[in-house]
Amino acid sequence: MDYPDYNPAIDSPPLSDEELEGLDQLLQALPGxxxxxxxxxxxxxxxxxxxxxxxxxxxxxxxxxxxxxGDGDGTAPFASQKQRKRAAFLVLRHxxxxxxxxRTAPDAWEPVFSIAETPEREFxxxxxxxxxxxHAVALDSDAWAPLFDDPxxxxxxxxxxxxxxxxxxxxxxxxxxxxxxxxxxxxSRAVTDAVLRLRERE
Numbered sequence: 580m581d582y583p584d585y586n587p588a589i590d591s592p593p594l595s596d597e598e599l600e601g602l603d604q605l606l607q608a609l610p611g612x613x614x615x616x617x618x619x620x621x622x623x624x625x626x627x628x629x630x631x632x633x634x635x636x637x638x639x640x641x642x643x644x645x646x647x648x649g650d651g652d653g654t655a656p657f658a659s660q661k662q663r664k665r666a667a668f669l670v671l672r673h674x675x676x677x678x679x680x681x682r683t684a685p686d687a688w689e690p691v692f693s694i695a696e697t698p699e700r701e702f703x704x705x706x707x708x709x710x711x712x713x714h715a716v717a718l719d720s721d722a723w724a725p726l727f728d729d730p731x732x733x734x735x736x737x738x739x740x741x742x743x744x745x746x747x748x749x750x751x752x753x754x755x756x757x758x759x760x761x762x763x764x765x766x767s768r769a770v771t772d773a774v775l776r777l778r779e780r781e
Contacts, residue, residue: 580650582639582667585674593676594669599691602669606647609656613648619711620646621691622743624674626715628681629777631722633715639667642718646670681778690774692767695760702760705767709743732780735773738766 594602603617615623627634627642644650647657647666657663680688693704716723726732727740741753742763749757756762 580640580644580663582643583671584639585634585671587634587675587678589675591672591675593680594673598669599673602666602673605662605666605669609647611648611656614656615646615711615714616707618691618693618705618707619714620670620673621677622705622708622711623714624670624677624711625681625690625708625774626712627674627718628678629774630715630726631719633718633722637718639671642715643667643670645714681774685775685778688771688775690771692770702764703767704763705738705770706742709739709770711743712739713743726777732773732776735769735776738769739773742766742770 599617602620606614606620607616623646633642650656654660654663657666677688690705690708692708693706695702695704727736741749741757746754746757756766
């Protein structure tokens, strides 16, 4: 499939809350269970923006279909070509909004994390977001490796790896951290700082 490539110079408005919700519903209504939810999508696009310059050398067809779990025969997994084009258009607009926000007003940037509310407080959970972010890392893990190994950036990226990575290789201590709502909340909030530090390095 041919998709428009990302062009940061093209001005486009950020998605409204209603459009974000509509995109999430569109993706979750697709057959199968491989499409990203809106939190995972936000993390995936953020990883494309703040990591190695993948967007400058990848075609949209190299990364965009992963949002909905890959292209199938004909218009699959979408019901029509019109629906596919709308999904691609909305994703590219959201990518542009993240890119612009992190370049021009990073302190005002807010990732799309899950929020659980209790009578006492809100708990943030960035697991889906981090899973999406690590999907972006996997597009060029060799280029990302020096960032994870960096003595300053590496520790900042640990929360991303813990929340979004494969739990099978975790130590018992890390499993306990992830199982504790307070520590999980702290790890999730630290993800925002990690992204801002990645952006600062440029």
